[in-house]
Amino acid sequence: MRQSKLFTKTSKTLPKDEVSVNSQLLLKSGFIDKEIAGVYSFLPMGYRVLDKIINIIREEMNAIDGQEIMLTALQSPQTWEPTDRWDDSKMDVWFKTELKNGSKLGLAPTHEEPLTKLMKKFITSYKDLPVYAYQFQTKFRNETRAKSGILRTREFIMKDLYSFCRNQQELDEYYEKAKAAYVRIFERLGLGDITYVTYASGGTFSKFSHEFQTLCEYGEDLIYINEEKKIAINREIFEDEILSEFGLTKADFVEKKAIEVGNIFKLGTKFSDGLGLQYVDENGERKNVIMGSYGIGPGRVMGTIVETHNDKNGIIWPKEVAPYQVHIVSLGKDEVVMQESEKLYNQLNQAGYEVLWDDRTNLGPGAKFADSDLIGCPIRITVSGKNIEKSQYEVKRRIGGDAEFIPQNDIEAFLDNELK
C-alpha cells in the first residue's frame, strides 16, 4: 500500500474523554475511529489487524472441528424468556428495539439461547452428537461505562464457540481440546508469554471455568500467579480452601493486573434444560444435551496487544498481526530514491510480503520516522540517496535495537529470517 493513497492520517489530537492507552494509540495512528463512547469503527489498517486476528482464531477453531455459522443480532423475546434472560432486570446489557407492528426485539449480547433453540431442529439422537459450532458475529451490550477503548465496547465482534455433548466425559475432553486451542491462539497472536490460563469461578455446573488473562498494568482484573507451578487464579476464587487443592497458600502467589482476553466455560444443562434441547441415548432414554461455551473478542485482543506492545513512540505490533510486515520509508523527493523505493516495493510485494510504502514527498525524515514508529510495523526499511550509492538499505526493527545496513541483494534473505 502506498501511504500517499491510504485515506487515514496520523493525528496528534484526541477526543478529550479518551483515557485508555489502546484507544489513544489506535486513534492517533488512524487505525480506529470513535463513533460514540464505546463504539468504534475500524479503518483500513485497523481492519487489517482485526482480520488477521480473526483468521488465526478461525484456523484454530476449524482445527478442533468447529463449524462456522452466523447467527443474527435481532432476537425475539420468545427465544430468551424460557431461560429468564429477556427481562432487563435479569440481563442488564440489552439494547431493545421494535418492529413497526410494535413487536419487541432485542440485540443479542450473547447467543446461547438462539443456538440452543436452533440445535433442537437438528439434534434428536445420540448419533447427532457431539456438535461444535462457532461464529464471528457482532454483539451489542448496553454497557453503562465505556472508558476502556476497544477493550470493552457496546458493539463488537465476538468469536463464540458452543459445544453440544452427550455426557460429562465428552464435554471434559472437548473442553481440554478447546483450552489447548486457546493456548495456541494466544501464542500465535504474540501474547503467549504474558497470557495465563487462569482458574475462575465455574458457576453451578462445574467447579472452575478458565479465563485467559494477559498481564497488563492497566487491566481491570486482578489475578494471582504462581510461576513455579504455572498456576493462575482469579481474585474471585483466591481463597485458602481453593488454594489448598493445589497444595498452595496465598503466600505462594503474586498479585498481577490483567486483561481477560478469552473465557471458556462448562455450561452443563442450564440452556438445554431451559429450552428443552434433549437427545435419545443408546438405551432409548431422553437426556439433556451438555453444553460448553468458548469466547474470544478479536477487538479486545487487538486492544490488549496495543496495551502490552507499545513504547512512548507508538505501537509495536507482533509480526503475526501487524497491518503490514514491512514499512518502506523513502527520504527526500529525489527521483532516484523514489525509483529505487518503488523497485523495492514491487520486489517485496512479489515475494509475498505485506508492505506499506511511505511514498509521501511533502514530509521530512523526522515526521516520517515518527509516523512509522506510531504505526508500528515490525521492520522499517529506509531508502535514501546515501544508501543507494552504497547499494544498501537501512533496516530497523520496531521492537528496538540499532539500525543495520543490509546489502540490497540480501534484503529478502534478511526479511525471510525476521518474518517467516
Place this chain on the structure above:
Amino acid sequence: MRQSKLFTKTSKTLPKDEVSVNSQLLLKSGFIDKEIAGVYSFLPMGYRVLDKIINIIREEMNAIDGQEIMLTALQSPQTWEPTDRWDDSKMDVWFKTELKNGSKLGLAPTHEEPLTKLMKKFITSYKDLPVYAYQFQTKFRNETRAKSGILRTREFIMKDLYSFCRNQQELDEYYEKAKAAYVRIFERLGLGDITYVTYASGGTFSKFSHEFQTLCEYGEDLIYINEEKKIAINREIFEDEILSEFGLTKADFVEKKAIEVGNIFKLGTKFSDGLGLQYVDENGERKNVIMGSYGIGPGRVMGTIVETHNDKNGIIWPKEVAPYQVHIVSLGKDEVVMQESEKLYNQLNQAGYEVLWDDRTNLGPGAKFADSDLIGCPIRITVSGKNIEKSQYEVKRRIGGDAEFIPQNDIEAFLDNELK
C-alpha cells in the same frame, strides 16, 4: 467435510409463512435458519456460500483501489440530523434504541452519513483525494413486509463502497470503473448471462443511476430490455422521452421481471454539502467533495442465485460459489466402499478440492441422492461396490446430463477440467 459430522440435516417441513423459492430451498437444505420474519441465520453450508460471494466481491473492490473498513451499526442522531435522515418520517426503516442514560441511538440502515463525517477528519486538500472506501457490514432495516426470503431482510450484510472525488470527471471515470467491476463480479458469481446493467433514475445529481438486474420470474422489479443494443431500462424511467435518447421506442423493448442485485449511484454533493465535507483545491478555493455509492448485498445475491439456479430436486450452485465443489456419495455400509470413499475423499482434499462426503451409513441410495440434489454441489461422485470392482467412479453433473463412468485414475483430470 464428512456429512455425518455436519450438524445440519435436510428437512421436508417448512415454516408455514415461507413463500419464496430461495428461502424454501435454503431452509430445506439446511443452509439457513429463520430467527424471525426477515431475519435469517447462516448455517455451515450457507455461511460457506456467503463467504465465497463476499470474497469474490472483495477481490474486485480491492482491484479498483477500495480500502476495506468496518463502520458501526450503532449511530447517534447527531450524525444523521444534518442531512435530515434521522426522523422516522424521513427515513422509515430505522430501528431505534437507546443507551441506559436515555440517549437515543439508531441502527444504521446505510452509511453515507457516518462515512462522510469520518472523512472530514482526513480530507482537507485536493491532495487527499480521490478516496475509495468499502465495507462488508451488517445493516438493519425495519421493513414492514419481509416475505422474500433472504432477498429482502431486516438484518443483512451489505457491501457498500463510497467514492470521494474532486470533480465530476473524476467521479465519472471511477463510476465506469466500478460499473466494470460489478460486471466482473456477476460474471464470476455465475450470474453474468442473466444480469443486465440497467438504467434507472439518477436523482437530483445525475440523470441516471445503474442497477444490476438479474432476470427472474419471481423478481420484484420490472425492467425492459433490448437484446440487440444490450440496453435495459428500469420501469421508473421507461418513458418515450428517455428512450428516444437511445434512438429507441417502447416497441423495441421486452418486459422482464428481475431482482436488483446491485446498484451504483452518483451522490454528488448531497452528503458532503449536508455534513460539510470540503476540500481546498489547487487554487485555494473550498469545494464540496463529490461522492458516489456502490452497493451489493451478498445475501441477496445468494438468494438470487438460488431463485435462478434450481430445479424440482433442489439447488444447482454455480461452481464459483458452491458450498463444496464435489459431493462424494458412498452407497451401502460395505467396508470396502467406505475405505475406497475415504481414500478418494483424502485424495481430492489433498488435490485442493472442496469435498462433502456423504459417509452416512443409515440411509439408502434414494435418500442420499435426494439430499445431494437438494444441496446442489456441481459434481456428484458415487462410490459403490459395483464400480469399485470396475476401478471406476460414477460421476454426475448437478446441472444435468447422464451419469458418466470415469476410471479411478482419471478422476482428478476430469475434475480439473470441470472445475478449474
